[in-house]
Amino acid sequence: MSKELAVFGLEGKVAVVTGAGAGIGEACARLFAKAGAAVVLGDINVEACERIAAELNGQGLQAKAVRLDVTSEEDWAALKQTLVAWKNRWDVLLNNAGIYIGGMLENNTSAQVSKINQINIESVFLGTRAAVECMKPGACFANGGSIINLSSIAGLIGVPGHSIYGATKGAVRSLTKHSAVEFAKFGYGVRVNSLHPGLIETAMGDQALQDFVDIGVVANVDEAAALLKSAMIPMGRLGNVQDIANAALFLASDASSYVTGIELTVDGGFCAA
Amino acid sequence: MSCQGKVALVTGGGVGIGEATCRSLAAAGAIVVVTDIDEASGSRVADVINAEGNSAIFMRLDVCDEPQWQAVIAQVIERYGRLQILINNAGIANICGIEDETLAGWRKTNTINSDAVFIGTREAIRVMKETGGSIVNISSIEGIVGDPMLPAYNASKGAVRAFTKSVALYCADKNYGIRVNSVHPGYVTTPLVSGALARLAQSDAEAFAQRVVASIPMGRMAEPAEIAKGIVFLASDDASYMTGSELIMDGGYTAR
Ligand SMILES: NC(=O)c1ccc[n+]([C@@H]2O[C@H](COP(=O)([O-])OP(=O)(O)OC[C@H]3O[C@@H](n4cnc5c(N)ncnc54)[C@H](O)[C@@H]3O)[C@@H](O)[C@H]2O)c1
Ligand SMILES: NC(=O)c1ccc[n+]([C@@H]2O[C@H](COP(=O)([O-])OP(=O)(O)OC[C@H]3O[C@@H](n4cnc5c(N)ncnc54)[C@H](O)[C@@H]3O)[C@@H](O)[C@H]2O)c1
Numbered sequence: 148m149s150k151e152l153a154v155f156g157l158e159g160k161v162a163v164v165t166g167a168g169a170g171i172g173e174a175c176a177r178l179f180a181k182a183g184a185a186v187v188l189g190d191i192n193v194e195a196c197e198r199i200a201a202e203l204n205g206q207g208l209q210a211k212a213v214r215l216d217v218t219s220e221e222d223w224a225a226l227k228q229t230l231v232a233w234k235n236r237w238d239v240l241l242n243n244a245g246i247y248i249g250g251m252l253e254n255n256t257s258a259q260v261s262k263i264n265q266i267n268i269e270s271v272f273l274g275t276r277a278a279v280e281c282m283k284p285g286a287c288f289a290n291g292g293s294i295i296n297l298s299s300i301a302g303l304i305g306v307p308g309h310s311i312y313g314a315t316k317g318a319v320r321s322l323t324k325h326s327a328v329e330f331a332k333f334g335y336g337v338r339v340n341s342l343h344p345g346l347i348e349t350a351m352g353d354q355a356l357q358d359f360v361d362i363g364v365v366a367n368v369d370e371a372a373a374l375l376k377s378a379m380i381p382m383g384r385l386g387n388v389q390d391i392a393n394a395a396l397f398l399a400s401d402a403s404s405y406v407t408g409i410e411l412t413v414d415g416g417f418c419a420a
Numbered sequence: 421m422s423c424q425g426k427v428a429l430v431t432g433g434g435v436g437i438g439e440a441t442c443r444s445l446a447a448a449g450a451i452v453v454v455t456d457i458d459e460a461s462g463s464r465v466a467d468v469i470n471a472e473g474n475s476a477i478f479m480r481l482d483v484c485d486e487p488q489w490q491a492v493i494a495q496v497i498e499r500y501g502r503l504q505i506l507i508n509n510a511g512i513a514n515i516c517g518i519e520d521e522t523l524a525g526w527r528k529t530n531t532i533n534s535d536a537v538f539i540g541t542r543e544a545i546r547v548m549k550e551t552g553g554s555i556v557n558i559s560s561i562e563g564i565v566g567d568p569m570l571p572a573y574n575a576s577k578g579a580v581r582a583f584t585k586s587v588a589l590y591c592a593d594k595n596y597g598i599r600v601n602s603v604h605p606g607y608v609t610t611p612l613v614s615g616a617l618a619r620l621a622q623s624d625a626e627a628f629a630q631r632v633v634a635s636i637p638m639g640r641m642a643e644p645a646e647i648a649k650g651i652v653f654l655a656s657d658d659a660s661y662m663t664g665s666e667l668i669m670d671g672g673y674t675a676r
Contacts, residue, residue, distance in 0.1 A: 149447050151443065151444055151447035151448070152421060152447055152448060154649060155421035155649070155653075324675040327637070327672055327675050328637045328672050328675050328676050331637030331638045331639070331671065331672045332637050332639075334639070345661075381588070381589050381592035381593065381663065381664065382592050382661065382663060383592065383595070386661045387661075390660060390661035390662075391661075393658035393659070393660070394658075394659070394662070396658075397650075397653045397658065402421070402649035402650070402652075402653065403649070403650065403669070404646050404649075405606070405638070405642040405643075405646040405647070405669045405670070405671050406650065406667075406668070406669050406670075407637070407638065407671060407672045407675065408637070408672040408674070408675025408676075409667075409668040409669075409670075409674075409675065410668075411665070411667065412662070412665045412666070413659075413661050413662050413665070414661070414662075414665070415592075415661050415662075415663065416588055416589060416592050416663040416664040416665075418664070418665075419585040419588050419589055419663065419664025419665070420585075420589055420664070
């Protein structure tokens with residue numbers, strides 16, 4: 148492969164993907180492995196990761212499944228040990244694991260807010276800290292790296308039923324910029340960017356559609372999807388996990404070597420209107 | 421990352437970001453139509469690409485010349501039968517405070533940087549709607565944030581940013597299968613930057629350069645090849661769900 152094209156790949160790199168057992172995380176883990184990375188698939192659903200890793204290994208690709216509850220400091224510490232033992236390297240972290248809780252704001256509870264903040268925001272803090280502790284100069288691996296945080300267009304704009312979820316994604320957007328500027332200013336060689344998908348066809352995407360029904364915007368999920376496609380998404384289709392994985396690969400690879408602190412919106416034109 | 425077999429036209433392809441983009445597109449498998457007003461640099465880029473075993477041809481195009489756009493695109497269609505990628509890259513910059521800017525200077529900057537993007541985009545869509553495609557407009561971080569010494573440039577690049585979104589929505593509404601996105605480089609080591617600095621007194625140039633580098637979190641300007649990679653990503657099918665989006669590549673400049 149020409150040098151020009153090699154930078155779009157991940158040959159020789161080690162990538163960690165959280166929430167890799169399903170949806171966007173699974174697609175990213177598969178694509179990163181195909182692009183040459185040794186991929187650690189982390190999730191609370193470790194069986195799903197084991198199945199995917201076995202399949203990738205069967206194709207001659209490098210993958211490893213671990214239990215990683217992104218809210219657990221112990222799990223992040225254990226991940227570091229796994230990386231030392233496996234390839235003694237860490238280049239890419241995709242902070243992807245997350246949950247959706249919908250509902251009208253007036254019906255949301257502070258218990259829901261605490262829970263979603265912990266899984267969607269605190270996890271990104273813990274993961275970023277773990278990664279930078281390994282990637283910065285003088286640290287155990289010290290090879291720099293790329294961190295990609297899954298935010299959402301709900302971190303950029305307002306959507307009914309999305310107040311507490313959207314707030315977590317706004318926090319991820321902001322955490323991304325602060326950490327990106329800090330790491331760049333201190334010469335850490337660690338880039339940090341946020342990815343902002345529109346509505347993507349996954350279990351969570353289905354949940355978001357159902358929520359439009361539950362709060363009374365539409366009568367059923369088919370109507371919800373039809374409304375999105377006809378009135379809100381200029382390209383006229385929902386996104387798929389491959390759309391997001393391709394963008395994540397660009398941000399993970401050296402093809403984006405001058406990119407840090409940005410928001411990459413992959414939404415079929417949703418936010419352009 | 422593939423643009424295999426796609427016909428791509430790049431404006432201002434003779435040096436700088438345009439040259440790097442031509443080379444990266446060709447490496448990704450595109451047939452590249454290198455265009456520029458400067459025939460010497462443009463045909464050199466095409467020659468280098470062909471010598472590397474990839475595919476390119478040079479055509480002279482002044483992006484401000486409407487009939488020439490029509491002639492060049494007609495030639496591309498006659499030769500290859502299609503145009504799937506357009507990179508509106510040609511542009512100029514002049515460092516000059518608002519009180520010293522002339523209407524002629526303002527018009528020159530806005531004609532090349534903004535009016536020409538309108539002409540090129542319109543002409544490309546007229547043929548691209550047959551096959552679908554990807555249009556990438558090179559705006560700048562200066563289309564998002566302000567610089568006290570770049571009033572005309574800021575205005576022209578802000579125009580490209582908003583224009584891109586309008587055309588993205590239009591093409592999506594019409595189901596043309598054409599995606600349109602803008603790229604926002606920070607400072608890049610090209611003749612544009614060195615030339616603009618050379619037109620200043622040496623002490624002013626040094627102060628400007630120092631101020632710029634100090635405000636880039638990564639602490640350095642970009643190489644043209646780094647910007648080219650992002651342009652190729654948007655041009656390729658890997659960005660298939662992206663339209664009306666902005667890709668900033670600025671070493672953290674606008675994140676601060
Ligand atoms: N689907 C969409 O429409 C959409 C849109 C924008 C952003 N996103 C974001 O993309 C990311 C992935 O979304 P998805 O649609 O693939 O979701 P998904 O629900 O399909 O999959 C999420 C995965 O994360 C795992 N997970 C949940 N809690 C975890 C924890 N504490 N520790 C480790 N893993 C955990 C789940 O087990 C699951 O495998 C999320 O951050 C989401 O907010 C999704
Ligand atoms: N260099 C930077 O720091 C920087 C930063 C942000 C955005 N940009 C933008 O990127 C684009 C390319 O910039 P660059 O730095 O490579 O510039 P450059 O000056 O190095 O090269 C520009 C090329 O465009 C050609 N050109 C100029 N006027 C033309 C015209 N009327 N018709 C056709 N071709 C013409 C020139 O001959 C030259 O080959 C420009 O739009 C610029 O505004 C540059």
